Amino acid sequence: MLEKAFKGSKSYWVWLIALLAVIGVGFGFYLRQLSFGLGVTGMSRDVSWGFYIAQFTFLVGVAASAVMLVIPYYLHDYKKFGKITVLGEFLAVSSVIMCLLFIIADLGQPMRLFNVLIHPTPHSMLFWDMIVLNGYLLLNIVIGWNVLEAERNDVPPPQWVKPLIYLSIPWAISIHTVTAFLYCGLPGRGFWLTAILAPRFLASAFAAGPAFLILLAFIVRKFAKYDAGREQIQTLAKIVTYGAIANIFFFLCEVFVALYSQIPEHTAHLQYLFFGLHGHGVLVPWMWTSIFLMMAAIILLIIPAARRNEAVLGVACVAIFVGIWIDKGLGMISGGFIPNPLHHVREYVPTVPEIMITIAVYATGFLILTILYKVVVGVKQEIGE
Amino acid sequence: MDDTRRSFLKFAGISALGLGGVSTLAGLLPAPAGGAQGTSEPYLKQSKEALTAGRWGMVVDTRKLTPRLCEKMIAACNKAHNVPELENKRHIIKWIWTDSFEHVFPMKDDEYLADRLHDLPILALCNQCNNPPCVQACPTKATFQREDGIVMMDFHRCIGCRFCMAACPYGSRSFNFRDPRPFIKKENPDFPTRMKGVVEKCNFCAERLAEGKMPACVEVSEGALVFGDLEDENSEIRQVLRENYAILRKQSLGTNPSVYYII
Numbered sequence: 001m002l003e004k005a006f007k008g009s010k011s012y013w014v015w016l017i018a019l020l021a022v023i024g025v026g027f028g029f030y031l032r033q034l035s036f037g038l039g040v041t042g043m044s045r046d047v048s049w050g051f052y053i054a055q056f057t058f059l060v061g062v063a064a065s066a067v068m069l070v071i072p073y074y075l076h077d078y079k080k081f082g083k084i085t086v087l088g089e090f091l092a093v094s095s096v097i098m099c100l101l102f103i104i105a106d107l108g109q110p111m112r113l114f115n116v117l118i119h120p121t122p123h124s125m126l127f128w129d130m131i132v133l134n135g136y137l138l139l140n141i142v143i144g145w146n147v148l149e150a151e152r153n154d155v156p157p158p159q160w161v162k163p164l165i166y167l168s169i170p171w172a173i174s175i176h177t178v179t180a181f182l183y184c185g186l187p188g189r190g191f192w193l194t195a196i197l198a199p200r201f202l203a204s205a206f207a208a209g210p211a212f213l214i215l216l217a218f219i220v221r222k223f224a225k226y227d228a229g230r231e232q233i234q235t236l237a238k239i240v241t242y243g244a245i246a247n248i249f250f251f252l253c254e255v256f257v258a259l260y261s262q263i264p265e266h267t268a269h270l271q272y273l274f275f276g277l278h279g280h281g282v283l284v285p286w287m288w289t290s291i292f293l294m295m296a297a298i299i300l301l302i303i304p305a306a307r308r309n310e311a312v313l314g315v316a317c318v319a320i321f322v323g324i325w326i327d328k329g330l331g332m333i334s335g336g337f338i339p340n341p342l343h344h345v346r347e348y349v350p351t352v353p354e355i356m357i358t359i360a361v362y363a364t365g366f367l368i369l370t371i372l373y374k375v376v377v378g379v380k381q382e383i384g385e
Numbered sequence: 386m387d388d389t390r391r392s393f394l395k396f397a398g399i400s401a402l403g404l405g406g407v408s409t410l411a412g413l414l415p416a417p418a419g420g421a422q423g424t425s426e427p428y429l430k431q432s433k434e435a436l437t438a439g440r441w442g443m444v445v446d447t448r449k450l451t452p453r454l455c456e457k458m459i460a461a462c463n464k465a466h467n468v469p470e471l472e473n474k475r476h477i478i479k480w481i482w483t484d485s486f487e488h489v490f491p492m493k494d495d496e497y498l499a500d501r502l503h504d505l506p507i508l509a510l511c512n513q514c515n516n517p518p519c520v521q522a523c524p525t526k527a528t529f530q531r532e533d534g535i536v537m538m539d540f541h542r543c544i545g546c547r548f549c550m551a552a553c554p555y556g557s558r559s560f561n562f563r564d565p566r567p568f569i570k571k572e573n574p575d576f577p578t579r580m581k582g583v584v585e586k587c588n589f590c591a592e593r594l595a596e597g598k599m600p601a602c603v604e605v606s607e608g609a610l611v612f613g614d615l616e617d618e619n620s621e622i623r624q625v626l627r628e629n630y631a632i633l634r635k636q637s638l639g640t641n642p643s644v645y646y647i648i
Contacts, residue, residue, distance in 0.1 A: 036563055036581075037561065037562050037563040037564065037581035037582055038545070038560070038562050038581075038582065039473070039475070039476050039562035039563035039581075041562075042475070043475070043562070044474070044475035044477075044562075045475070045476075045477060045478075045479070045550070045556070045558070045559050045560060046556070048547045048550040048551060048560060049547060049551060103546075106546070106547075107544050107545050107546055107582070108543070108544070108545015108546075108547070108560065108561065108581065108582025108583055108584075109544050109545045109580075109582040109583060110544075110545075112525075112542070112543075112544040112545075113544060115524075115525040115527070115542055115544050116524050116525055116544065118525075119525045119542070121523065121524050121525060121526050123521050124521065124522055124524040124548065125522070125548075126522070126524035126546060126548055127524050130524075182548070183551075186522070186551055186552050186554075187518050187554050187638040187639070187640060188518070188552075188553065188554020188555070188635065188638060189551065189554075264491075265492075336551075337551075340556050341491075341553070341554050341555055341556040342484060342488040342489065342491060342509070342555075342556050343487070343488055343491040343494075344488060
């Protein structure tokens with residue numbers, strides 16, 4: 001099936017070459033980081049995780065959201081999702097690869113990466129994160145590829161794929177749960193020390209992931225002339241709506257507990273993010289933008305007439321995606337480190353090399369996504385769907 | 386020092402064997418009688434004069450702290466451990482440092498705090514927690530707890546993921562954001578320098594204890610620091626703790642620090 005990725009229009013190749021160029025530039029910056037050290041980033045001994053880990057966290061969510069297609073299609077027998085389930089699975093594949101690349105980009109000694117395997121340490125959440133992420137990557141490649149191939153040959157998928165599909169459902173939940181456990185199990189970080197972190201991560205994932213998939217469906221329809229289907233997109237829109245509302249609800253629960261209990265260790269971080277602390281507040285406009293985008297999108301999505309209008313739906317999906325990206329990709333990680341354990345406010349701003357490396361990782365993800373989607377669309381058009 | 390280094394190398398060698406799962410096999414073989422040489426179990430060769438304890442602990446007597454004394458203790462530590470002096474604030478490495486009371490004890494800040502404590506520099510260092518969250522978080526066991534309670538770093542195993550830094554509730558860990566070697570004023574050949582990309586922190590001078598010496602900061606502390614075995618009820622540190630009320634940093638988190646502060 002891979003041969004389908006080698007035959008494409010001029011714009012397809014231009015797009016791939018453009019992505020490769022971005023990757024090349026970012027890789028140059030990465031070589032600089034490799035030789036100098038992580039000092040080229042904006043991270044410090046106070047904010048010891050930054051942009052990379054934040055993108056990792058956000059993308060684990062995008063990856064996990066594939067389950068929102070798998071559940072209706074395979075458990076509820078919602079046949080219409082047959083057109084797009086594999087798109088969701090391949091989005092998961094490219095997202096997990098980006099996650100792994102972000103982890104590697106964040107390591108001080110990346111050549112020692114395999115120490116995690118050589119010295120397996122089950123009491124470290126990072127050990128489990130490695131297992132669930134790699135497992136999820138493998139599951140989605142195997143499932144997506146086999147189901148697509150069976151579709152192409154007009155035969156049912158092999159029997160052994162079915163149990164893997166069922167396994168992939170709890171597995172998807174596990175990747176974002178374990179990712180939340182990286183943070184919420186740490187004793188001195190009041191911002192993350194909350195049992196609702198994993199549910200909140202999942203809710204935001206089930207909003208941002210399908211929102212992104214809707215946008216991808218629009219793009220595929222325009223550039224590859226493959227229609228994921230109006231009803232399919234509308235069903236996804238409802239999933240986005242529920243996810244976004246649950247996310248805001250969980251967030252408000254968080255705000256209530258912190259602000260009503262008034263325990264400083266918990267309120268200080270929210271105060272820093274939304275109002276600034278001791279005169280520092282570089283993220284304040286971002287956080288309010290995030291809230292505004294998510295609220296506005298929810299209003300648009302709740303109104304049936306607005307949701308059914310695909311132009312409005314597109315705007316709402318962009319708002320959801322950007323809003324949640326700010327929340328998880330900017331605020332969630334550095335917000336947990338500011339103020340630091342000694343209650344000093346030391347801010348964090350990513351540097352140019354850090355941003356360039358980040359963009360290159362995203363470009364790598366898009367490259368993989370483009371190739372996989374090219375295969376899917378090629379197969380779907382071949383069988384006349 | 387040579388002894389510790391040699392046994393460390395041996396330990397590292399055995400760890401390397403573990404690569405192919407060989408160590409598991411070796412563990413099944415009977416150990417040759419009479420000597421640790423050639424057995425599969427890593428061990429730490431003790432020198433005769435080594436100081437040992439059930440659980441090492443420290444008391445910081447803040448009543449005896451002065452800015453000059455703190456500087457002296459910090460300088461002694463930095464010199465002993467090749468701690469670099471970096472100009473960029475983001476890259477700074479700290480093993481032992483001073484901060485104000487409200488920052489060392491953020492949960493005990495109080496509007497009507499005694500005047501004396503407002504201006505007093507308080508020493509902060511790794512608490513050598515008896516229940517260390519950093520050890521729990523480390524995915525490679527590069528940070529580990531010895532039987533005598535000291536939480537150590539294996540600079541050669543650390544992958545630089547900085548999970549331990551997120552886990553530490555005391556901000557006691559530093560990361561080498563760049564090669565620290567050009568910033569070491571005068572290199573002490575008896576202690577390893579670090580490379581970029583690994584985490585480091587106070588080690589309670591494990592390398593000095595192995596040679597029968599007190600920690601570098603304690604040695605120059607003029608009695609402001611008391612160091613000893615918390616599990617030995619006849620030790621000086623236990624005597625001091627019996628006679629004085631001492632507090633711990635963020636005790637409510639359950640990390641069980643081994644550094645006490647007399648206020």
